[in-house]
Structures are given as structure tokens and as C-alpha cells.
Amino acid sequence: MSEKVVAITGASNGMGLEAAKLFAQRGWIVYGGARRVEKIPTTNGIHALKLDVTDDASREAFIQTILTDQHRIDVLINNAGYGEYRPLEELPLENLKAQFDVNFFGAAALTQLVLPTMRAQHSGRIVNISSIGEDVFTPLGGAYHATKAALRRWSNVLDQEVKGFGIRSVIVQPGGTQSSWAEIAMANAKKNLKPNSVYRPLVEAVETQLSGIPASAATSADLARLFYRAATDETPKYAYFNTWSDRLMARTARVHPRLYMRIADRLMKGFSKEGAK
Template sequence: MDSKVVLITGGSSGIGKTTGIFLSSKGMKVYGTTRNLEKYPDFGHFTLLQLDVKDHESIDRAIDTIMSREGRIDVLINNAGVGITGPIEETPLEEIQNTFDSNLYGPLRMMQSILPHMRKKGKGLIINITSIAGYMGLPFRGIYSATKGSLELVTEALRMETHTFGIQITNLAPGDFATNIAAGRYHSPVLEDSPYTHYARTLETINDDVQAAGDPILVAKKVYTIINAKNPKGHYLVGTFMQRFSVFLKKILPDKVFEKLLLNHYKL
């Protein structure tokens, strides 16, 4: 049996890199992507290709490269994305648009480009890496929550649209994991005359949560489990018990009670 051919966007660091290394160790043929290929001249874990999820042409080039080498792409993992924090009122609209462009439109571009190849083969698996933050509107992370929540819903619809083609599509929502996303995310500046004086304190809590987060190998192992599942579910969660339990609480608690829990967590 041939090993799976896997394409991971955002494969040069963080969850993408960890997942790529783990899947390679299991005998899969992994291709990762990065916007800046020249920054990784000695990257030897698996094959890296240049790809910007905001650029259709670079997407098509990368997919065509893999198809010419392998003849197929069995698994697409939409992992590339960016973080953003700040009061919604004070966050520049262009930064909001940029986040949606990477976190929602980027995966959409990837799926629109790869689905014709998967339909032709009559099979394929797409795993969209979302976030537990996408299940709830988090203070000062509302834009990030919105991008990931949108991708969750898009995936639900696309699963039904493509189920007759032998293609499986699922969401994997991680909690906080120890990656470099905090260093790379856009932070709205803490303004001295801002009415949102509590933003700076909340930002510290957000960063503390990331610094105390778990090993992304847990996400990689969950991806491997999904790849080997006969009929993947529509949604998967991976994170601490409380992170996963928060999604359950969101479903069962009255809105005001759940909101109070978040306000207490962020000391607002």
C-alpha cells in the first residue's frame, strides 16, 4: 500500500512543523509550505514548498509541483494562519481583513484548488485546523474567534456538498499550544488614552495561557488518528480538559452564566 501524500500549509514552524515531522516518522510523504522559502535553506525534516495562502498563483504552483511528483494529494491540512488581539473598536480594519484573508479565505483558496484533484481521484481528506477559540467570542480575541468560527461552519457545509465524491472534510480545533503564534500575531497597540484600559491586563493573561500551553505533538497525534479513521467526524477538539470542557459548557449554560465565567477568567 502506498504511503499517504500529505500537504500541510504553514509547515515551517509550530503545529505544522511538528505534525509534518510526526507524519513523516509514520511513513507518510509530507510536503509543507512556507511564504518565505529562502528563510529555511537547511530545513531537512520534509519537503518545503513556497506557498502563500493569500496568493492563488503560488497555491496552484505548489499543488502542480506535488501532482507532477506524486500524482496525487491524499491529505490537505489547512494549518497556516495568523493571530490577532485587541479591542475590536480600536483594531485597524485592514488588520481585520488581513486576518480573515489568511485564516478563512486562505483555506478556502486551498480547498477550491485541491478539490478538483481529489474529485478526479474519487477520494481525499481535508483537515482544517481551527481553534477552540472559534467556539466562543473571547474578549480582545474576537476577530481571531470569528475567523476560526467561520471556517468551522464552512467545513460543515463543504462536508455535505462533497460527500458524494468520496472526499472527507473535518475540523480539528486545538486549544492553546506552545508555538510561536504569540510572537507573530498582530497586537493592537495599548493606547494611553484608550477607554479599554483593561486590554493590557487581558493581553498578559492571553500570553500567559500560551506560554503555559501544551506540546503541539498532541495535535500531530490527533491528526494521525483522523487520517487513519475510516469515517472522520465533523469536529475534533484537542487541548486541556478545561479547554475542551469549555466548549461543552458553552452549549449547556445560559449565555449570561458562560459570559460570567469568561469575564472571571480574564479578570474583567
Template sequence: MTAKICLITGASSGIGHATALELVRAGHTVYGAARRVRQVPGGHALAMDVTNPADVEHAVRTVLDEQGRIDVLVNNAGIGLYGAVEDVPLDQARHLFEVNLFGVAHLTRLVLPHMRERGSGSIVNVSSIAGEIALPLGGWYHASKHALEALTDSLRQEVKAFGVNVVLIQPGLIKTEFEQDIREISGRGAYRDLAQAMAERAESSTGGSDPAVVATAIRKVVESAHPRPRHPVGHLARTVLWLNRLLPDRAFDNLVTKR
């Protein structure tokens, strides 16, 4: 196996942290980018906020100056936002899209020309099963991941002729720091009963895969010459996606809103 030059965003915790460790252990050269740069494991740490164009451009320039190429880009950085569509402030919704969609797009646009010139490379976008399904009080988050999935599909079709792989990772329930009390925004107004019910379901649920499960899937994508376009991975990922595809809309709605 040829060692790859990898750039990973959101590498200070959760899936990004686990992926950086997994790829370093496998012998790849890893640049882990994050706002909390001291927590990036192994490899080379880069301070980067994906919503700051100067940070993103500096990170890409640093890797290219030091290594001459970027073989793999893992767009993992992301944030959550939970509350009723009516309740979530639009400035928070816009920031969510800046991180989960436009940050990915900007970094990809900077890396892609170098991959095209070399005729090889892999872009791995970490989405979620939230990119296919929709749950109450997660409308803005789901919308950002639906948009990321559409962008990923179009990009995959566009760059296939240049030898660049574009792959979507769809984690299910994962144990990460990516937590927010669903009652924070909608726990007192018109949607308080729904928020309380959803919060209680989340708090009583068991399971959730370790981020290392996702990291292993990403490593296999990185090391594959012809990876599958989509990789559902982790607790309940395949089950929930199967139910969403199988059930009529109203049946799925009833399933996810029952109390």
C-alpha cells in the same frame, strides 16, 4: 497502512512543523508549504504564501506533477490579531480573513476536484477553540475562526457523497510562535485597562500543550478511514468548549472578563 501524499500549509513552525515531522516519521510523503521555506522539516519544501494565488496554484501543480495525486490537505496556516473591535484597523482585519479563511478556501477549491475524481481524500482544517467561543480583544480572530468552522461544516456535508473526509481540528492552549502582546493595539486607549488585565492573565497562566499533541491527532485523522468531524485537542480545549456550551451567555462573559 498505505502511505499518503500530504500537503501541509504553515509547515515552518508550530503545529504545521510538528505535523510535517509526525507524518514523515509515519511513512507518509509530505509537502510542507510555508513562506519560510528553509524551516520546513523533512519531505518536500514548497515556498508559498496562502494569500498569493500564484503561489498556491504552483504548489498544487507541483505536487500533482510529481505524485499524480493529493490524498491529504492540511490547512494549517493562520495568523492571530488581538485588540478591541473598535481599535483594530480594518486593513489588518481583512488580511486576517485573507489568511485564515480565503487562503484555506482557495487551496481547498484547487485540491478538491482531484479528490472528487479519485473518490477519496481528506481535508483537515486547523481551527481553534476560538472557532466556538469568543473572548474580549479577540473579536476579529474569533470571527475568522468561526467563519472557518462554518465553511468546514458546509464543505463536509457537500463532499461526503464523493468519498472525501472533511475534518476540523480545534486546538486549545498550545505552545507555539503564534504570540502577540494583547496590549499592542488596545493598550493605550479606552480599552487599556481590559487589555492590561487580559495580558496579565495570559502572562501568569501556566500550561499549554506541545504542538506535537495536535500533530498526533492530525496523523490519526489522516490514517482513519472514517474520522470524527471535530477533534478538540490540547490544554483546556474540551473544558473551555464544555463551559461555553453549558453556561448562559452572561455567566460565560463574567467568567472570561473577571479581573
């Protein structure tokens, strides 16, 4: 068979960019899509394409270009996403809809575009980049957590529906990562607070909590290797975690929600007290 083809969204930085490099290094034909297409390197078999996952025409052009060039798509990695952090009382509904458009509906629409080709091939893999945040949750992240929980259930059902055609749909759940994601999310949360918001102390407490990501946290390169495993395992797993601690946190929140809530509440109170000093 000819070289395998992977399509990666959100390929202009972070995990998506490192995944594009890794797949190319391992002999894949890589198509990376992003709005900031100029940030995607066009070396070692990487093809950079303009992609806005919220736009119908952009999504269709992205997939059609790959099919015109290669006549197949072996793996689609739905990686594009961002975090909308704000108190839910103050979150405009248009912002909530925008969060779902990028993190959930964009992935669903792109998947629908590749499935007919994958069925004709009798093979394919959809890799959906979720987060331990589909299970583990914090104040201010309600919109983000909701999109990741939705992506998980959608992916699970999709896997049941397409398995018989030789296609699998899997989830990757990154945990704490060495990136500017939390910093950007919290900067936006503070900027978008209403004047004299009653939630300002909570925002400051959450910012302190999210800033405590250890230096040993996963790098984008670590997670790119996890993406590769999810895309290539002969017998794919239900979900992929980078570390046992990520898995434990997610399982605790999912299976023992009352215990998780008690731990989270105590942690937030501790940060609130520190901030008040």
C-alpha cells in the same frame, strides 16, 4: 497503492512543522508550505515549498507542484493562521480583511484547488485547523474568533457536499498550547493601541489571562498527533479535541453561552482588579 501524499500549510513552525515531521516518520510523502520556506526541514520525505496562502499564484504553484510530482493528494491540512488581537473599535478594516485572508479564504482557495483531484481519486481528507476559539472567546480577539467560527461552518457544509465523492472535511480544535502564539498576539495588541487608548487596562487584563497557560498544556507534538488522527481515522469525527477539558470549554461556550459569559466576565474583573493593585 503508492505512498500517501499530504500537503500542510504553515509548516515552518509549531504545529505545522511537527505535523510535517510526524507524517514523514510514518511513511507519508510530505509537502510543507510556508512563506519562510527555509525553516522547513527537507529530510525524511519532506518537500519544502514556498507558499503565501493569500496569493493566487502562490497557491496554484504549490498545488500544481505536488500534482506534477505525485499525481495525487490524499490529505490537505489547512494549518496556516495567526491571531489579530486588538480592540474592535480600533481595528482597521484592512487588518480584519487580512485576518480572514490568511485564516479563512486561504484555506477555502486551496481546498478548491485540490477537490477535483480528490474527486477523481474517489478519496481525500481536508483537515481544517480551527481552535476552541471558534466557541470560546475573549476581548481583543474578535477578528481571530470570527475567522475560526467561519472556518468551522464552512468545513461542516463542505463535508456534507463532498461526502458522496469519498472525501471528508473535518475540524481540529486545539486549546491552550505551549507556544509563543499568545505572547506575539498580545505584543502586537499593545504595540498597535492608539495613544491614550481607553482599552489599555483591558489589554493588560487579557494579557494576564492569556499568560496563564499551564506547563501541562499541549505541545506542538501533541497536536501533530491529533492532526494525524484527524487525517487517518477510518470513520472521521465531527471535530477533534486534544483533551476533554478543551471539549468541555468549547461545549460550555456553545451550548450555555450565558453561563460562559458570566464566568468570563468574573474572570476578567478579577484580572482587572489585580492589575489595578
